[in-house]
Amino acid sequence: MFTKLLLTKNTLKMATISVTLVSFATAVNADDAADYPTKPIQFLVAAGAGGGTDNFARVVRPMFEEALGGARITVVNLPSASGALAHQRTANGAPDGHTLDFASTTLVTSLAAGQNPIGLDQLTPVARMQSDVMALFVNPNRYPDFESFMEYAQANPGKVTVGGTHTASPDHVAFLSLRDASGLDMSFIPYDSTGNATANVLGNNIDATTTSLSPLLSYIEAGQMMPILVFSDERLADYPDVPTTVEYEWDLTDGNDRAIFVHADTPAPILQRIEAAFKEVYDSEEYQTYAERVNLTYRDGWMDSGEYRQRLENNYELYSRLLSNEQ
The missing domain is CATH 3.40.190.10 (Periplasmic binding protein-like II)
Structure with missing residues (x-):
């Protein structure tokens, strides 16, 4: 599975200390979310220029900037190794919500194939916006x-x-x-x-x-x-x-999903702020006009963070079976 729950003697010793820090951390995180963003944001596209995921990132960039009140955003294409470089850079960066990973279903298919070392223990989905x-x-x-x-x-x-x-x-x-x-x-x-x-x-x-x-x-x-x-x-x-x-009578309805991910340790209030901004983009007339123009309205593209995580975990099991049978 993507995530591993590890319980050791060390984590048990730290449990009491962790509990005492919860209220303080929550307050700090809430302040961080109110101030977010505090610096330029990077959209790391786990695909080459001109493809569906790249077009998706570039179309939503000005809408996302507006939803955040004038954020500065740059788009960087990192197609190497089926996009694994983008995932690694996101997972190894600061967990502050200023590095956003734009990825397709390739993230989970490459993980199932053993080509991508970065899973949902290191990345958290913000939302899915497209299901082509x-x-x-x-x-x-x-x-x-x-x-x-x-x-x-x-x-x-x-x-x-x-x-x-x-x-x-x-x-x-x-x-x-x-x-x-x-x-x-x-x-x-x-x-x-x-x-x-x-x-x-x-x-x-x-x-x-x-x-x-x-x-x-x-x-x-x-x-x-x-x-x-x-x-x-x-x-x-x-x-x-x-x-x-x-x-x-073939239960095959999966599409090519396009979604946004952040560092797994991104504070919940910041994650929620980013998700809310993308939901505002998704619901906008401008985005829906674009989606209709490129035939992305056949099925509802939106899934929130928790719902999309569950879908990814289910698909990982299916794709692992299919790819293992291919070998």
Whole structure:
């Protein structure tokens, strides 16, 4: 699990001292929250420039500055090691709420794969703001619908290839979930970007790609790519003819989440102030207009800190099983 509860003789000896400090610490923390922020804030983006997580951070930056009454914020992209550098820098920094880690579901998938040493014992989620719907995409000239794709896969076991971004990414986990539920004999081909995976679908080098909707909107509008299966409870209004995983009785509805994290020891009053500011951003007309424009309103994106922590822990168990079966 992410968190470990360790009870030793030393912690028992310190218990009485800790209790006597609670009221004093709470008062100090409350003062800190009232003054927050006291210096410039950094948004560390655990992804490269131009992707969904980067766009998310840059879109909310001016809104978050306004919600905090004029804070100064810089955005820093740290895509190395599936974003682990951003997580490490947040976890090793000061627990004062001035370093915010913007991450996607890759945080938990890379942790489940053993690629990311930073978990929820070192990071605390502030909130989730986006849950981008995952889908299976194809070149419509090759597969007109999911039934034709599934029939080909069943008739040609081991020959179907599905691409996506790197191993242990949300794309990869979506593929593993689909393969596990459907029983189709398919292989995953990792690429360094969504663009490269898409290019290989268009060039008929691979059969399909699993990724989220928002990065491929321009390809869909141009008729070059088409979703043939969406990971959703209900059909999407913009794609009423595309079936869902639930219609096939596959409990696959996970999206690519985008959320904000801080140092795990950030005082609760500061954490609550940051969460409240992001909720104000999320509820704003400006943010909701943006979310609708990039198809991020199919499901409610908001989850508060506690609710999202529980989701992460549940997903960690699922992704660990899927990835261990892949090895």
